[in-house]
Amino acid sequence: MAKVIYKLEDDISTDIIYPGRYMATVLPTETPQYAFADIADLNKMLNDKQVPQNSVIIAGKNFGCGSSREQACSTLKGYELIIVARNFARIFLQNSINLGLQTIVCPDVEASVGDDMEISGNKLINKTTGKSFDIIPLPQARQAIIDAGGLIPYTRKRLMEKTGK
Amino acid sequence: MLQTVVQKILARASGKSHVDVGDVLEPRVDLAMSHENAALVMNQFLEIYEGTGLEAKIWDPSKIAIIFDHRVPAESKKTATNQKKIREFVAEQGIAKFHDIRGDEMGICHQILPEYGYVRPGYVVVGTDSHTTSHGALGAFSFGIGATEMASVWTLGAILNIEVPATIKVVVNGKFQRHVAPKDLILYLIGQLTAEGANFKVIEYHGDTIRNMDTSGRLTICNMSVEAGATSGIVPSDEETVRYLREVAGVKDEINLVVPDSDASYVQVIDIDVTSLVPQIACPHTVDNVKPVNEVVGLKIDQVVIGSCTNGRLDDLEIAASMLKGKKVAKGTRMLVFPASGKIYREAMVKGYLYDLMEAGAVIANPGCGPCLGVHQGALGDGERALSTTNRNFKGRMGNPVSEVYLCSPAVAAASALTGVITNPNNGSK
Numbered sequence: 001m002a003k004v005i006y007k008l009e010d011d012i013s014t015d016i017i018y019p020g021r022y023m024a025t026v027l028p029t030e031t032p033q034y035a036f037a038d039i040a041d042l043n044k045m046l047n048d049k050q051v052p053q054n055s056v057i058i059a060g061k062n063f064g065c066g067s068s069r070e071q072a073c074s075t076l077k078g079y080e081l082i083i084v085a086r087n088f089a090r091i092f093l094q095n096s097i098n099l100g101l102q103t104i105v106c107p108d109v110e111a112s113v114g115d116d117m118e119i120s121g122n123k124l125i126n127k128t129t130g131k132s133f134d135i136i137p138l139p140q141a142r143q144a145i146i147d148a149g150g151l152i153p154y155t156r157k158r159l160m161e162k163t164g165k
Numbered sequence: 166m167l168q169t170v171v172q173k174i175l176a177r178a179s180g181k182s183h184v185d186v187g188d189v190l191e192p193r194v195d196l197a198m199s200h201e202n203a204a205l206v207m208n209q210f211l212e213i214y215e216g217t218g219l220e221a222k223i224w225d226p227s228k229i230a231i232i233f234d235h236r237v238p239a240e241s242k243k244t245a246t247n248q249k250k251i252r253e254f255v256a257e258q259g260i261a262k263f264h265d266i267r268g269d270e271m272g273i274c275h276q277i278l279p280e281y282g283y284v285r286p287g288y289v290v291v292g293t294d295s296h297t298t299s300h301g302a303l304g305a306f307s308f309g310i311g312a313t314e315m316a317s318v319w320t321l322g323a324i325l326n327i328e329v330p331a332t333i334k335v336v337v338n339g340k341f342q343r344h345v346a347p348k349d350l351i352l353y354l355i356g357q358l359t360a361e362g363a364n365f366k367v368i369e370y371h372g373d374t375i376r377n378m379d380t381s382g383r384l385t386i387c388n389m390s391v392e393a394g395a396t397s398g399i400v401p402s403d404e405e406t407v408r409y410l411r412e413v414a415g416v417k418d419e420i421n422l423v424v425p426d427s428d429a430s431y432v433q434v435i436d437i438d439v440t441s442l443v444p445q446i447a448c449p450h451t452v453d454n455v456k457p458v459n460e461v462v463g464l465k466i467d468q469v470v471i472g473s474c475t476n477g478r479l480d481d482l483e484i485a486a487s488m489l490k491g492k493k494v495a496k497g498t499r500m501l502v503f504p505a506s507g508k509i510y511r512e513a514m515v516k517g518y519l520y521d522l523m524e525a526g527a528v529i530a531n532p533g534c535g536p537c538l539g540v541h542q543g544a545l546g547d548g549e550r551a552l553s554t555t556n557r558n559f560k561g562r563m564g565n566p567v568s569e570v571y572l573c574s575p576a577v578a579a580a581s582a583l584t585g586v587i588t589n590p591n592n593g594s595k
Binding site: 011013015016019020021023024025026027038061062065066067068069070071073087089090091094095098099139140141142144145150151152154155156158159160162163 | 189201202204205208209212213214215216217219235236241243244247292293294295297309310311312313314316317320321325326327328360361364365394396451538539540557559560561562564566
């Protein structure tokens, strides 16, 4: 992992992550430009390519609440961000698993912008402060999808099994 | 071995006699709905088939519904081209439950599905829209999924690896006071549960108030259950479900009701008596920021919106028309009305509701999602405030991050349109 680049509050909705007015743009290759479009400094930081892969955004509770729009995941996946939140809304979490966006449920996380973060087993370690926090593992049922590299390859595998290919 | 409605539905759809909360299943899907975001589903669907040597065919086109509602008629060449591609795909795949921009066929997906009898009690329904929770009003287990998940459903006809959710039982009794409606009940409940209070859970609705409520009100309640984070809301099917399906949707074939076991196990039970409930309002910028309307009366309103999958049905328009008939919308306030479907639009026209509303100063727009999610019409200007019967008030929701959206019932919206400020319809009129 890398540094914390931004901190967000509770209840960040998909309207904040990917505003509705950009929803006609659907392709994962085209959505990243609109990530957090209404948070000007964050959007600029991302679009200016100042953010290395595996950079961390720290959020509060209920991240990704609201719409089922998958653009809210693909827009973040485009930067290979890691989202650490106290918890996630159901559809957003499932979309993340399906698309391979890294999400970490960490109810007690404490971190500031610029802190260095690392995962070690079921712990999230803030290397800057030396503190570590428990990670809540994803629902076990979803692991098969993650292991396959996302829902597209997983479904393709199931399709091939079904058709006997 | 006692089960909730959703356990029973998932057991049947998985070929089991009984399932427990937490069991991992692959239930068969009875109905899979998408709107304009079918454009992304198509993209993901074709990617699944890439390199397989197989022809990309939907597992069962009769179980797919595609409805244009978010941007109708198209607002841009991008949307128009997406819609064109979807039309071509629909023809190729033989999807009959396709609702284009056309007369009685058009409308908001969550209105079209019940109105056309596509949803039945006991169905597993998925939709690429978070408000797919609406269809729990007809006793189906109905929930929102993303586009890639839908592409997987199109391929295999099942939802892969889902866990049986726990259920919260909400028991509602008592009689609504004048100008208090199902919308006030669901806003109140969301305020109590908070925006994440039902995350990963189902809300099952019971009690005399629910039994006596028509399907329109049940749709409002199930629609907004997702705003408490719920996977779905569900009203166990009953005589009213049958009445709606027969009389409104014109369903002729057999309807099988699914009800929970009387001693099913619930993770939480909430009792509400609506007799003392007063009109509620959700204040910016979260849907759980709910207060009695009286706490915010007098705030100036720039735009009133009546419509959406939450409150754009005939009874909602009737309430607004009856309150505005022969009166005028306050100067300086815009009132936008979006009937939820073509059929509702036409009936409201025949009954004179649209005439009364327009005479009062309202703008009657075509059926669709309208300004609800800020993608098409009715965006707000900087610093403006809207009062809306829709379902979300997130920052930027109505197209502008420096505006405010308040959520309320049609009665509160109509009363406020007359004064230009947030108004409790019960103040000074008893």
